[in-house]
Amino acid sequence: MVLLTRKIEFSASHRYHNPNFSAEENRRVFGKCNNPHGHGHNYTLEVTVAGEPDPVTGMVLDLKELKEILEREVMQRMDHRHLNYEVPELAGQIPTCENIAQVIWNLLEPKITQARLHRVRLYESPDLFADCYRNGASGARN
Amino acid sequence: MKNNASHIELGRRYRFAASHRLHTAQLSEAENYRVFGKCNNPYGHGHNYVLEVSLSGKIDPATGMIANLADLDAFVERHVLAEFDHHSLNEDVAAFREKVPTTENLCIEIFRRLQNFPHAKLERVRIQETGNNSFEYAGNTEENHS
Numbered sequence: 642m643v644l645l646t647r648k649i650e651f652s653a654s655h656r657y658h659n660p661n662f663s664a665e666e667n668r669r670v671f672g673k674c675n676n677p678h679g680h681g682h683n684y685t686l687e688v689t690v691a692g693e694p695d696p697v698t699g700m701v702l703d704l705k706e707l708k709e710i711l712e713r714e715v716m717q718r719m720d721h722r723h724l725n726y727e728v729p730e731l732a733g734q735i736p737t738c739e740n741i742a743q744v745i746w747n748l749l750e751p752k753i754t755q756a757r758l759h760r761v762r763l764y765e766s767p768d769l770f771a772d773c774y775r776n777g778a779s780g781a782r783n
Numbered sequence: 784m785k786n787n788a789s790h791i792e793l794g795r796r797y798r799f800a801a802s803h804r805l806h807t808a809q810l811s812e813a814e815n816y817r818v819f820g821k822c823n824n825p826y827g828h829g830h831n832y833v834l835e836v837s838l839s840g841k842i843d844p845a846t847g848m849i850a851n852l853a854d855l856d857a858f859v860e861r862h863v864l865a866e867f868d869h870h871s872l873n874e875d876v877a878a879f880r881e882k883v884p885t886t887e888n889l890c891i892e893i894f895r896r897l898q899n900f901p902h903a904k905l906e907r908v909r910i911q912e913t914g915n916n917s918f919e920y921a922g923n924t925e926e927n928h929s
Contacts, residue, residue: 659845670846672853735847739791743842746789768796769852772837773789 644759645701646689649711651720654681655736658725671735679723684741685764686715688749692756702755714748738763742771792839792906793849797859799868802829803884806873827871832886833911834863834893840903850903862896886912890920898922 656679657671667675674680688711692701718728724736730744742763750758761773804827805819815823822828836859840849866876872884878892890910898905907921 657847661845670851734844737842737847739793739842739849740847743789743791750789762794770794771849772792772794774792776790 655724687762689760690756691759738771746773803872835909837906838903
């Protein structure tokens with residue numbers, strides 16, 4: 642098995658706020674991420690797929706196709722958008738790195754057919770990221 | 784929501800600067816130098832270490848989080864960074880009085896210190912000693928299963 646990773650970057654704004662919490666609770670739990678008018682990040686997304694290289698082309702999958710899937714499913718949905726208001730898949734969820742990574746996994750998993758989606762890693766900053774794997778798998782055991 | 788189709792981990796990076804010397808009393812001076820090379824130089828040297836901590840767990844629907852970063856940051860600060868940052872690993876960390884402070888052993892020691900983080904499961908630690916060397920430890924699975 643060979644792993645192949647493609648990286649893209651997008652910029653988006655968000656705010657952490659739970660309407661079921663009081664104003665004090667929101668501030669205590671989310672800190673400055675609760676500031677009323679939101680803030681933004683340059684997100685880096687690494688998408689890793691697994692497969693055997695095709696004996697004819699030598700490729701695990703056609704990178705051009707992966708690039709188009711990422712453009713359609715992720716860039717058009719999230720780039721230069723407000724994640725709380727403009728991404729229906731995140732409606733009702735706090736747009737944390739964990740939740741966004743999981744939404745991206747669910748968007749990509751059915752679309753990647755030439756190879757198997759192995760990992761979605763989403764960086765909110767160089768020091769904070771979320772990894773999403775197939776259920777039952779883990780980065781430590783793969 | 785079909786959010787249980789995947790396993791989610793949270794990764795957080797920390798930085799600390801520390802000195803060390805690779806040397807063991809179990810080898811002669813000549814052997815120490817042969818095995819550890821310049822890392823055996825008598826007065827030690829230092830690195831800017833990057834520590835990457837990965838946690839897994841259920842995402843709390845109320846917060847969207849596996850664990851609150853403020854809790855994780857405080858835990859890592861208390862159990863690792865306060866003792867390691869701007870210190871000598873050989874002189875200031877009890878575990879390395881006997882054990883050679885290689886980054887392999889550093890991974891094991893930091894995993895041991897962080898594995899009782901109360902809010903999520905520690906999956907692994909990864910340490911970059913330099914931009915070119917990194918090490919990972921995910922616990923001893925055989926030990927865990929026995």
